[in-house]
Amino acid sequence: xxxxxxxxxxxxxxxxxxxxxxxxxxxxxxxxxxxxxxxxxxxxxxxxxxxxxxxxxxxxxxxxxxxx
Amino acid sequence: xxxxxxxxxxxxxxxxxxxxxxxxxxxxxxxxxxxxxxxxxxxxxxxxxxxxxxxxxxxxxxxxxxxxxxxxxxxxxxxxxxxxxxxxxxxxxxxxxxxxxxxxxxxxxxxxxxxxxxxxxxxxxxxxxxxxxxxxxxxxxxxxxxxxxxxxxxxxxxxxxxxxxxxxxxxxxxxxxxxxxxxxxxxxxxxxxxxxxxxxxxxxxxxxxxxxxxxxxxxxxxxxxxxxxxxxxxxxxxxxxxxxxxxxxxxxxxxxxxxxxxxxxxxxxxxxxxxxxxxxxxxxxx
Numbered sequence: 001x002x003x004x005x006x007x008x009x010x011x012x013x014x015x016x017x018x019x020x021x022x023x024x025x026x027x028x029x030x031x032x033x034x035x036x037x038x039x040x041x042x043x044x045x046x047x048x049x050x051x052x053x054x055x056x057x058x059x060x061x062x063x064x065x066x067x068x
Numbered sequence: 069x070x071x072x073x074x075x076x077x078x079x080x081x082x083x084x085x086x087x088x089x090x091x092x093x094x095x096x097x098x099x100x101x102x103x104x105x106x107x108x109x110x111x112x113x114x115x116x117x118x119x120x121x122x123x124x125x126x127x128x129x130x131x132x133x134x135x136x137x138x139x140x141x142x143x144x145x146x147x148x149x150x151x152x153x154x155x156x157x158x159x160x161x162x163x164x165x166x167x168x169x170x171x172x173x174x175x176x177x178x179x180x181x182x183x184x185x186x187x188x189x190x191x192x193x194x195x196x197x198x199x200x201x202x203x204x205x206x207x208x209x210x211x212x213x214x215x216x217x218x219x220x221x222x223x224x225x226x227x228x229x230x231x232x233x234x235x236x237x238x239x240x241x242x243x244x245x246x247x248x249x250x251x252x253x254x255x256x257x258x259x260x261x262x263x264x265x266x267x268x269x270x271x272x273x274x275x276x277x278x279x280x281x282x283x284x285x286x287x288x289x290x291x292x293x294x295x296x297x298x299x300x301x302x303x304x305x306x307x308x309x310x311x312x313x314x315x316x317x318x319x320x321x322x323x324x325x326x327x328x329x330x331x332x333x334x335x336x337x338x339x340x341x342x343x344x345x346x347x348x349x350x351x352x353x354x
Binding site: 003006007009010013014016017020021023024026027028029030032033036037039040043044046047050051054057 | 255256324341
């Protein structure tokens with residue numbers, strides 16, 4: 001497995017974490033829990049953006065990774 | 069009118085009357101009644117019994133007596149709700165038996181309590197050493213309540229995890245195979261959500277005897293058929309594991325990459341994941 005595909009896998013996991021946190025933020029009854037899950041969700045969004053950038057760069061620098 | 073018919077009519081109307089009176093008197097359980105209220109209860113019962121059997125007593129006299137006896141505690145409880153002094157007078161004061169870990173012999177004597185009785189009461193509360201007790205008080209209804217010394221108090225969640233996440237009451241959303249819409253709405257959930265969750269577990273609504281949702285939206289089920297195995301909710305644990313995995317991955321990438329820029333990016337994101345993990349872990353732990 002190439003590095004690029006590993007990073008892409010992490011990105012997929014991150015997206016699923018994002019969805020999970022979002023669901024918990026909606027479903028939780030306690031306000032503090034809601035807030036914590038929401039903040040965590042926002043953090044994952046930042047990280048996802050970062051990683052997406054990185055993947056874009058990798059694909060530009062080493063076109064053989066493109067789409068893999 | 070035959071005698072038996074009169075007795076029957078009297079009895080039935082007195083039963084109904086007593087039922088209404090006990091409803092007015094409220095929800096206090098029998099054990100929580102003061103001695104005074106207890107005696108009044110017995111007297112009212114006795115009057116009612118005599119009144120229904122003894123045709124020699126006229127109904128007016130009997131009912132007047134019952135009303136006075138049963139409405140008097142209503143009156144006293146109404147007044148004592150407002151007035152602390154009156155309350156102390158009617159319901160009595162509590163007496164301190166142990167203070168700062170020392171037995172107050174004077175108070176024991178005043179309540180006519182022997183040391184044996186005190187020890188017995190302490191043992192009822194699972195305390196066998198007087199030295200373990202910081203404070204003990206005899207309540208007006210005769211119960212002995214104790215505060216253990218700090219080092220002898222049972223361990224609580226707050227002792228182990230400071231600031232544990234709070235947990236609200238779970239709601240019952242399915243009973244006897246029927247969806248209860250009101251609790252579902254209180255949780256801000258819909259029938260569609262419930263069906264989706266049941267599908268995930270592969271269970272039909274008709275087979276569910278009882279289903280509850282906790283305050284983190286996790287559904288727990290009890291089925292009619294106890295042979296069917298259902299898994300416990302795993303979402304929170306899986307999410308926690310996924311967060312840990314991604315965090316570890318980033319650290320790995322940071323070590324593997326040769327580009328300095330990429331190394332920094334992975335490192336900062338690994339740190340971000342770490343703070344995220346610390347934030348949500350208390351909520352996802354159970």
